[in-house]
Amino acid sequence: MYLTKIYKNSSCIDGEGIFAGEPISKGTIVFYYSSNDVYVSKKEFQSLSNFEKNRIYKLGVEEEDGNWIVTEGDANHSCDANILSLFVDGLYCDIAVKDIQSGEEITIDYGLFYSSFPWEMTCRCHSCNCRGIFGSAIAIDSQTQELWHSRISEAAGRIHHVRQPLFFRDDDSARALTFALRSRHSPRIFPYIKFSLISAYP
């Protein structure tokens, strides 16, 4: 679930997007998976209709063991995204890698996500570093990986210097993520395949 105020509106990138309902500082954890998000096991997923599968492809994140986590909000893709994903001691979250103004569209890089099926889309993000096409079937060049890693590292260095709504959430997953982050006051960030990690084992 999103930790900051957001709203849905029509997007000049694609269809409907998610927009910031308040200013969000770089380094803010913007999203985590809470118990309100829906978990679909690999077995359940395989028994779904194609319509339902397509909905989950769009809204979900696939774990490497084939299980899915599905959330309501769906940020559009941008090659110059203002939030990016990382794992903190194995817990997934999205972090703001830029200061985001109120009313600005929140975007993420879909190229980060693991997928067991090959898909690709033409990009309409209009950013200067647009890759033109993105998807799980497209290899990520080293320049893009370095960009993700440097942006996540810089944002992670600010985690304890900005207001973190996460730290005030009262559910098991928020508490686990808060504990993991609070125990890393000088986080070392490790790039790992596509994702970056703040590791428990530096």
Ligand SMILES: [Zn+2]
């Ligand atoms: Zn693009």
